[in-house]
Amino acid sequence: MARRPTNLRNDAMTKKQLEDLERSLSMLSPIMVQEKYKQLADRCRFLELPTPRVMQELVATWRVLWKWRR
Numbered sequence: 472m473a474r475r476p477t478n479l480r481n482d483a484m485t486k487k488q489l490e491d492l493e494r495s496l497s498m499l500s501p502i503m504v505q506e507k508y509k510q511l512a513d514r515c516r517f518l519e520l521p522t523p524r525v526m527q528e529l530v531a532t533w534r535v536l537w538k539w540r541r
Contacts, residue, residue: 480522481523482522482523482524483523483524483527484524484527484528489527489531492527492528492531493531493534493535496531496532496535497535497538501536501539504532504535504536504539505536507532508529508532508533508536511525511528511529511532512529515529
């Protein structure tokens with residue numbers, strides 16, 4: 472059975488930090504948010520195991536893009 476690496480750092484954002492990130496992203500232009508999403512997706516793709524913070528940023532960016540799509 473595979474084991475989790477022991478050297479992972481837990482740099483997860485708090486709920487308040489996530490809300491602030493989403494608010495600041497929503498104030499940017501859609502093109503800038505799309506570019507940020509692409510950068511974050513590349514970081515997740517090329518890292519062996521992305522950190523919780525990178526995943527939270529990716530999901531928050533996706534949520535902003537999704538809300539604009541409606």
